[in-house]
Amino acid sequence: MAKPKAVLFDLDGVIVDTATHHYKAWKALANEMGFDFTEADNERLKGVSRVESLNILLEIGNVEKNDQEKEQLAAQKNEQYVKAISTMDDSEILPGVKEFLQELKQENIPFALGSASKNAPTILKQINLYHDFDAIIDGNSISKAKPDPEVFLQGAEALQVNPEDCVVFEDAQSGIEAGKAAGMYVVGVGNPEVLKGADDYITHMTEMSVERITKK
Ligand code: BG6
Ligand code: MG
Numbered sequence: 265m266a267k268p269k270a271v272l273f274d275l276d277g278v279i280v281d282t283a284t285h286h287y288k289a290w291k292a293l294a295n296e297m298g299f300d301f302t303e304a305d306n307e308r309l310k311g312v313s314r315v316e317s318l319n320i321l322l323e324i325g326n327v328e329k330n331d332q333e334k335e336q337l338a339a340q341k342n343e344q345y346v347k348a349i350s351t352m353d354d355s356e357i358l359p360g361v362k363e364f365l366q367e368l369k370q371e372n373i374p375f376a377l378g379s380a381s382k383n384a385p386t387i388l389k390q391i392n393l394y395h396d397f398d399a400i401i402d403g404n405s406i407s408k409a410k411p412d413p414e415v416f417l418q419g420a421e422a423l424q425v426n427p428e429d430c431v432v433f434e435d436a437q438s439g440i441e442a443g444k445a446a447g448m449y450v451v452g453v454g455n456p457e458v459l460k461g462a463d464d465y466i467t468h469m470t471e472m473s474v475e476r477i478t479k480k
Contacts, residue, residue: 265449265463267478269429271368272419272443274311275379275402277435278453278469280356280391282381283310285348289341290321299325307458311436313380313409314338342383349383352390360470365396371474374398376419378432380409399423410438413446420446431477433469434462449477 277283287306294301305324309317318338322329329337368375376399377384384402388394399422401415408414420427432443435453440462443450451472452462459465464480466472 265431265477265480266429267474268373268431268449270420270423270425270431271373271375272378272416272430272432272448273375274432274434274436274439274453275377275381275384275387277310278433279358279361279377279393280352280387281358282349282352282387283435285345286317289344289348290317292344293337293341294321294325297325297327299327301325307437311380311410311434311438311442313403314342314382316409346383346386349387349390352387354391354393357391357393359468360472364469364472365393367474369396373474374423374425376401376423378415378419379403380406380415410436411441411445413442416443416446416448420448435459449480451477 273279276286287303290309291301301321301324308320312320315338318334365375375397377397379402382403385394385400399419401418401422406415406418416432417427420430427447430448432448432450433453434440434443434450437459440450440452440459444461450462452459452465456465
C-alpha cells in the first residue's frame with residue numbers, strides 16, 4: 265500500500281500479552297463450573313467482548329445460566345483479570361512495540377487504540393503508554409463488537425484519516441475481519457494458519473517497519 269496515514273492497534277495480544285491473563289481467568293471460571301477450557305477454545309474469545317465471551321464459554325461447557333447469574337460470572341472473571349493486570353508494568357510490553365511506536369512518531373504517522381476491552385485505559389496506564397496514543401477507542405466507547413468495523417472506523421475518524429489509508433494490527437480472527445470490513449490494510453499478529461484473511465502477517469512487532477508496509 266502507499267505510506268499509511270494512520271495506524272490502529274488492538275491491545276490484548278498486540279501491544280501487551282494480556283491474552284494469557286484473560287485465558288487464565290476464563291479457564292478458572294470454567295473449571296469452577298466443572299468443565300475444561302483449552303487454549304484452542306480460547307481463540308474464539310480473542311477480540312470478543314466480555315459478555316459475548318461468557319456466552320461462548322457457557323456454550324462450550326454446555327451450561328445454561330440466567331441473566332443475573334451471567335452478570336455475576338462476568339464480574340467474577342473480571343475481578344480475577346483486574347487483579348492480574350494490577351501488577352503489570354512496561355516490561356510486559358511485547359517485543360518491538362515501543363520501537364515501532366517510536367518510528368511512527370518520527371514519521372509523523374498518528375496512531376490510535378482499537379480495543380474491545382473496557383480495561384484498556386487501565387492497562388495503558390499500567391504500562392506507561394496511555395499518553396502516547398493520539399486516540400483511544402475501547403470497550404467503553406463502542407456499541408458493536410468486532411467483527412463489526414465500528415471500533416476501527418471510530419479510530420480513523422478520531423485521527424481524521426480515510427479508512428483505506430489506515431493499517432490495523434490484530435491478533436484475533438474477529439479483529440482481522442473488523443479491519444477488513446472497515447476497508448483497511450490488516451496485519452495479523454500470529455500464525456497465518458490460525459488467523460485468516462489478513463494482508464500481511466508477523467509473529468512479533470520487531471519484524472514491522474513503515475517501509476515494510478509501504479513496500480507491500
Ligand atoms: C479484548 C480481548 O481485547 O477485550 C477479549 O481480546 C476480551 O479476550 C475483550 O474479552 C473484553 O475485555 P474486558 O477487559 O472488557 O473484559
Ligand atoms: Mg487482541
